[in-house]
Amino acid sequence: MKEITYLEAIKEAMDEEMARDPGVFVLGEDVGVYGGAFRATEGFYEKYGEWRVLDTPLSESGFTGAAIGAALVGMRPIVEMQFADFISCAFDQLVNVAAKNHYRWGAATPIVVRAPYGGNIHGGAFHSQCIEGFFFNVPGLKIIAPSTAYDAKGLLKAAIRDNDPVIYCEHKYLYRRIKDSIPDEDYIVPIGKARIAREGNDVSVITYGAMVHTALETAQLLEENGVSCEIVDLRTILPLDKKSILGSVKKTSKVVVLHEQTKTGGVGAEVSALLSEYCFDFLDGPILRVAAPDTPVPYSAQMEEAFIPQTKDVVAAVEKVMRY
C-alpha cells in the first residue's frame, strides 16, 4: 500500500498500462517533452519515446479522429484533452464516428479520452466546464467520472482495457487535493458500477465527481442533527448503474441529486426521471436537484462560489426533503 494523489493515480494507471501493453499510447497537446498541462504524462516521453507519447498539432478533431483510426487497427490510444472544454472541437469525431462504429458496422473503437473538467479553479467559461452532459445523450459512448484516487486509477485502467470509446472525466479540483492508499498490485474498478460512498438510512444523495466530497461534508454536518445520509457515487455516468440508484432510494425513500454540471438537461434530470419511472411508490418526498445554475461558468471567486453547489446548498436540500 502507498498513498498517492488523484493525479498520481491517473499517471500510474497510464504508466502501468503502457508498460503492460505496447498498443497503449498517449496523444494530445504538450503531452511529450513538457509532460502535459497538468503533468499527467511527466516522464513518459523519456520512458516510452516520441512515438508512444505524441505531441500533436492544436487540432482536437484531427487527433481524436486519428486515435479512432489507430484503434480500428488494433491500438489503444489515450487522448488527452488539454482542458475538457476543448473536447467540443472533437464532438463530431466522438459522436458520429467513435460512438457509432460498433453499432453501424461492427468495428470496436477502444479509445479513452481524458477530459480534465470542472470548476473551482478560477478558470472561467472555457477552462471549467463539466462536459459530461454534452455526451450523455450519445449511445455508444461510455462516460466515467471518478471521485477518489483509488477509483481514478482503477477506472482508468478499466477504460484503457475496455473495447468501447470512453470519456474519462477527471476533476481538476481533485488532482492534488485528495489522496488514497492504493494497493501495490494491479486492480481495476469496473465500468458501470456505482459505489456507496457512505451508508445511511434517511436520504440518498446521488452524485459523482468532486461533488461526492461536498456530499460527504453535508452528511458529516447533518449526522450531528440526527439525519443519516447515504451517498451514492455514480462513478459511471453512461450507462447509469440503475440498480444501485434504485436500490439506495428504495431503502431511504428520499433523494437529493447533486452535480456541478448545469441543471437543465443534466445527468440529474435523467436520474430524477428514472426514479419517478421506476421508484415512484417508494418515494416519500419530491426528488430534489442541487446543480449549477444555467449560466456559463463565471470567473470571479464570488460568482464562481455562487455557481458551484456548496455544502450549505446540499444541507438545505436535504433538510427540505426531510420535512416530508
Added chain:
Amino acid sequence: MDIKREDLLRLYYYLKLTRRLEDRVTSLYHQGRILGGAWTSNGTEAVSVGYGYALEKNDIAAPYFRDMGVFLIRGITAKRIMAQYMGKKTGVTGGKEGNVHIGDLNFGVFGFPSHLADNYPVGTGAALAFKIRNEKRIVAACTGDGGTSRGDFHEGMNFASARKLPIVFICNNNQYAYSTPLRLQMAIKDIAERALAYAIPSKIVDGNNVVEVYKAAMEAYDIARNGGGPSFIECKTMRMHGHSEHDSARYVPRELLEEWKKKDPILTMEKYLMENTIAGKEELDGIDSQVKKEIEEAEAFAEESPYPDSEDCLKGVYATPIEEERGI
C-alpha cells in the same frame, strides 16, 4: 510504369462491375425496391477503381460515399452490397446501415461516416499505428471536393504531414458538392493547392482515366510505404447523375454534361485497351457478360435474403456491453 495486361483487364472489369451495380441500384430505386436513397459514382468510377486497385491486401481504405469500386475491389461482394441497399440481414452491415455506408475490417475498409472528410483524420490514425508498429502498410483516404472545405480535411492532412505518415489522400473532384459548383466552394483553381499548405506533394490527374489514377496511386503508395510521407491526388472528373437519384441536377449546364459524356471512363478505357491491342471487342464483351451475370445473381440473392429481426435494433451499441437494466 508498365501495367500487366491482366491488371488492365481487372481494372476494366471493376469499372464495369461498379457501373452496372450502380445502374441496377438506380433502376431498383425508381421501382421503389431499395430502401432509402441511392448515391452513385456514375461518371467518376475510375477514381475509386484506380486508387482501390492500387492498394495491397493489408492496406486500409478510408473511403467516402462515391467509392463503390473500392468496396468491390477489397472483396465486399455485389451480393452483400445489393442486400445492404435493400436493408437485408445479409447486407454488409446486417441492416444497421444502408446503401453506401459500408465498412468491413475483414477487408481493410473503414466505415464511411456521412460527415464528409471525417475519414481523413481517421485514416491518418491508422497510418500512425502502422508507423508506430513499423509495419509496411499504407492508408488511402478519400473525400469529395465539397469535403475539402471542412476542418477535418485540413486537420487530417496537417497531422499526417507533420509526422510523415504513410497515407495517401485522394480527392474525387466531380465539380459539385450537391448543387454547389466549385466556384462557390473555394477561390482556388485546383484543390491540390490545399495540399501545398501542408507541404504535401500533390498530383492532378484525369479522373476519368483509370490507368492514370491507378499509376498516380501506385507511385504515391510507394512513396508512403517507403517512409516518404503523405501525398495528395486530385482526380478531376464530373458527376454525371444528380447528387443522389432523387435529384435531376437541373443546376448543371447541359453542355458540361455533354462534354464529359465523351470522356466517359468506361469508353476511355475501352478505347485504350483496343487501340493498344490489349484486348479486342469480343474479350471485353465477355467481361461484360460476366459482370451482368454477377449483378443478376446479386439482385436475386438480395431479394431472397431475409430482413433483420426488429429486436436486432437493440444489439451492438457497445463492443463490451455493460450488464444493462440490472434490476429493472
